[in-house]
Amino acid sequence: MCARLSGSVLVTGSNRGIGLELVRQLCESPCPPTHIFAACRDPDGPNAKVLRDLALKHPQLVTTLCLDTTNQGTIAxxxxxxxxxxxxxxxxxxxxNAAINIPGSLADTGEKEMMEVFLTNTVGPMLVTKEFLPHLRTAASRPGAQSEMSCRRAAVVNVSTLxxxxxxCHETFLRAPMYPYRVSKAALNMLTRCLSEDLRADGILVMALHPGWVQTDMGGPQxxxxxxxxVxxxxxxxxSLSDQxxxxxxDWEGKSIPW
Structure with missing residues (x-):
């Protein structure tokens, strides 16, 4: 597999699951990007050992970063x-990519659960995108940059969900109510649409991507x-992303999901 990515890439939530696998496959691609910034809350902690080992294996390619999407100071x-x-x-x-899930039915969900998940899954991506926007704009406008929007020019991909x-919703709700997760990701979709319109003139492509139901801590072994x-x-x-x-x-197969 050659993902045909060039330039620099930053992945949040990169110490496990989909984020870690994104970093691994980018490193091992026959045509890797020039640099990968692997960000997570605690890159020096026990939950990031596999990520650190990967960075040690590819020292010229991977830089680990402390980035908590709920902490403006670490983002800056x-x-x-x-x-x-x-x-x-x-x-x-x-x-x-960074996200959390607190499973909850209507009876089990209160303000605390809703706000905690919303802060990470919706507010976090907005704050991260806003803080890194100058770097994305520089990439989009640099001399020699292609005119068509793509990940090789400048792009923001928000990891969403079906x-x-x-x-x-009527197809999926009964098997997984998950009020906080569903609502926060629906809000992320609107954030994606707003950003896509706001940054279109800058030549920055913004879209949302559903990874599928995946065997991760969040998705479960089943x-x-x-x-x-x-990944x-x-x-x-x-x-393969472009202006369209x-x-x-x-979704991960390139199929469109209705809002």
Whole structure:
């Protein structure tokens, strides 16, 4: 697999699951990006050991960053470090992957659960995108940048879910109510559409991507899709993005999901 990514990539929530697999496959691609920034809440903690080992294996390619999407200070510091490390200050691809899930029916869900999940899954991607926007704009406008929007120019990919689809809620709700997760990801979809319109004139492509039901801590062992297969599909979709995908919600196979 060659995802045909170039330039610099930043992945949030990269210490486990889909985020870790994104970093791994980008590292092992026959045509990897020039640099990968692997961000998570505690890159020096026990839950990030596999990520640290990956970074040690690819020291010229991977830089780990402390970035808590609920902490503005860590987001700003991560953006500063990325700007210092990149020669021209340009970031080509931001993948907002970090997310949490607190399963809950209506009876089990209160303000605390809703706000905690909303802060990470919706507000977090907005704050991260806002802080890294100068680097994305630099990439989109640098001399020689292609005119068509793509991940090789400048793009933001928000990791969403089928459970965010209002139109298809009747198909999925009973087997997984998950009020906080569903509502926060539906709000992420609107954030994606707003950003896509706001940043279109800058040449920055913004879209949302559903990774499938994946065998992760969040998806559980009963999920039908491995992280390897999910991420392979995701990277193929990301590498093929163009103007026609601005503001889209796609799955890991490139199929459109209704809002």
């Amino acid at each position: 510091e991560a953006a500063r470090l990325v700007g210092d490390q990149l020669k021209d200050g340009s970031l080509n691809l931001l993948i907002n 459970f965010s689809s209002i139109q298809r 999920a039908p899709l491995s992280t390897e297969d999910s 392979k599909g995701m990277l193929n979709v990301i590498s 995908h601005v503001g889209a919600l796609l």
